[in-house]
Amino acid sequence: DLRSDDQSSLPKDLQEKYVLTRQIGTGVCGEVRLAFERATCAKFAVKIIKKKNFHSEGTATRNAQTEIEILQRVDHPCLIKTLDFYQTDDSFYIVLELMEGGELFQRVKTQQQLKEDVAKLYFYQMLLAVQYLHSNGIIHRDLKPENILLSSHEDVCLIKVTDFNQSRILEESVLMRTLCGTPSYLAPEVFTHGSTSGYGLSVDAWSLGVLLFVCLGGYPPFHESFGQSTTDQIVRGQFTMVPSKWRHVSDQAKDVVRKLLVVDPTRRMSIQEALDHPWLQDQEMRQTAHSLMFPNAASPSVAMEPGSSRKRGRDQDDEDDV
Numbered sequence: 524d525l526r527s528d529d530q531s532s533l534p535k536d537l538q539e540k541y542v543l544t545r546q547i548g549t550g551v552c553g554e555v556r557l558a559f560e561r562a563t564c565a566k567f568a569v570k571i572i573k574k575k576n577f578h579s580e581g582t583a584t585r586n587a588q589t590e591i592e593i594l595q596r597v598d599h600p601c602l603i604k605t606l607d608f609y610q611t612d613d614s615f616y617i618v619l620e621l622m623e624g625g626e627l628f629q630r631v632k633t634q635q636q637l638k639e640d641v642a643k644l645y646f647y648q649m650l651l652a653v654q655y656l657h658s659n660g661i662i663h664r665d666l667k668p669e670n671i672l673l674s675s676h677e678d679v680c681l682i683k684v685t686d687f688n689q690s691r692i693l694e695e696s697v698l699m700r701t702l703c704g705t706p707s708y709l710a711p712e713v714f715t716h717g718s719t720s721g722y723g724l725s726v727d728a729w730s731l732g733v734l735l736f737v738c739l740g741g742y743p744p745f746h747e748s749f750g751q752s753t754t755d756q757i758v759r760g761q762f763t764m765v766p767s768k769w770r771h772v773s774d775q776a777k778d779v780v781r782k783l784l785v786v787d788p789t790r791r792m793s794i795q796e797a798l799d800h801p802w803l804q805d806q807e808m809r810q811t812a813h814s815l816m817f818p819n820a821a822s823p824s825v826a827m828e829p830g831s832s833r834k835r836g837r838d839q840d841d842e843d844d845v
């Protein structure tokens with residue numbers, strides 16, 4: 524167990540480059556510590572994953588390797604960046620960007636529920652991050668408030684998605700290879716249930732619906748304290764928007780939640796459809812988000828034409844969204 528002043532159990536090359544200090548987070552896989560780069564005193568977060576916390580070392584290694592591969596492959600302003608990676612016989616050490624605002628989970632807990640325009644700013648950034656992952660064939664699979672980090676203690680701030688430990692990289696499946704051949708002889712169920720054991724990108728859309736519900740309502744849509752088992756509530760899509768918590772939330776925001784929390788994945792709103800939803804057609808919010816994501820980019824000098832109403836189409840979103 525690493526005490527804050529005990530650096531001796533760390534990999535030597537990690538010790539030489541960083542000083543690890545206090546714990547800033549814990550998770551099922553281990554802990555996160557604040558670190559200072561010796562050469563620059565720059566601050567980072569070091570995620571320590573104990574291999575013994577997995578039921579099999581193989582799982583630990585496979586999950587960590589997938590997480591490392593994804594962390595090193597992705598490059599988006601709303602995805603946490605990895606700087607370094609080390610390992611010993613019993614642990615992995617991942618050096619990550621430091622997000623001074625901590626976890627969204629704590630922010631919602633402290634504020635009880637977020638103001639709608641703040642929730643919209645965060646949700647839009649989450650949509651862009653997940654749209655980027657999906658466009659790179661990656662399903663996150665574990666989107667929750669603990670895995671959304673905030674860059675500062677201000678309401679208006681950059682968010683970053685973290686923890687790809689449960690993520691999966693969509694490899695070319697047998698079904699995809701099968702579909703390369705002539706489909707003439709394939710039975711209909713190959714198309715409708717070819718990957719019965721798998722699931723698609725839509726699992727992340729559902730999780731984003733839960734995340735938005737928590738941000739707007741300040742409580743989770745599905746929880747064992749509501750009587751039935753959480754699993755039964757989820758598979759039945761049973762949730763309640765308690766009036767005292769939701770009466771000041773706009774109908775458009777509620778509509779986004781309801782269209783994401785649809786049990787049938789084929790009927791669930793997609794990430795792109797959410798980006799095209801009227802609630803997200805908020806140019807001021809998008810401009811704020813883009814200035815947070817690209818702080819060095821020149822702000823557009825040309826204001827929108829007076830009276831022009833830019834109804835965004837798909838290509839417009841693609842063009843403007845990262």
Ligand SMILES: Cc1n[nH]c(N)c1-c1cccs1
Binds near residue numbers: 568619622623
């Ligand atoms: C990673 C990372 N970078 N910056 C922070 N605060 C983290 C944490 C993740 C989980 C708890 S703290």
